[in-house]
Amino acid sequence: MRSLLLFGPLLIAPVAAASAASSPLAGTYSANAMEMAAGLILGADGKFRYGLSYGALDEQAAGRWREKDGVVLLTTEPAVVPPRFVVVSDAASGDGALYVSLDEPDALGEFTLTLAVQYAGDPKVHYVEADEDGRVPVPAGQTVEAIVPDLPVYAAPYVPYAVKPGGRRIVFHFEANDVGKADFRDERLGVEGGELVLTRHDREIRFRRGVE
Incomplete structure (x- = not known):
């Protein structure tokens, strides 16, 4: 498990003046559990900073916080621009098969290319790993209607790309x-x-005052 010290530059430095806050909830918080470390600052000026390390996932946020009906509410500012995949080329494959690749092969780091696939007449999204040459294995009798790479670890909006009939690259x-x-x-965040x-990534994260 990584230590909360990972969040030092993000979370600890700005908090000195905000710790003695007019709100009883303002201050520095931390949370540690199996494979997880997190930190949270609620500033007296209504601003917050947050960081989480959970397995392969690292995330952070900053923005405004407020109290309402006995709970704390966090809103990221400025608004988040989500990651996305955009098509840069779409051409006939010549052999009738469907191939999908990235223009920057290392964009996903050590992760292999997995695709979110929709078949004609089937509303369910299926996750399929592409072959080494980018070929998408399609079950017999199925036609791919839409496809988009799946982002590993982090959540991204599902924005499918419509696949033209016939083999495509x-x-x-x-x-x-x-x-x-x-x-x-x-x-x-419940108090x-x-x-x-905070309930996040199917985990209950309990922040306590101070840095562990």
Whole structure:
């Protein structure tokens, strides 16, 4: 597990003046659990800073916070621009097969290219790993109606690209934008005694005052 010290430049330096806050909730908080470390600052000026390391995921956020009906609400400012995949070329493949690749092969780091696929007549999204040459294995009798690369670790809006009939070679470009920035919109933290409780990535994160 990584230490909260990872968040030192992000979370600790700005807090000195904000710790003695007019709001009883303002101050510095931290949370540590198996494979997870997190930090949160609620400033007396109504601004917050947040950081989380959880397995392969690292995220941060900054913006405004407020109290309402006994809970803390976080809103990221400025608004997050989500990552996305955009098509840079789409041409006939010549052999009737569907191929998908990235214009920058290392854009996903160590992760292999996995695709979110929709088949004709099937509303479900299927996740398919491309072959080494980019060929997309398509089950017999199925026709790919829409496709887009799947972003590993981080959430991204699902924006499918319609696939033309016949074999195609489609090349996507990955725009990282604000990947790794938490898109809080009145994100709720419960107040339980001296702890702030955030449900995030299917985990309950309990922030306690001070830096562990």
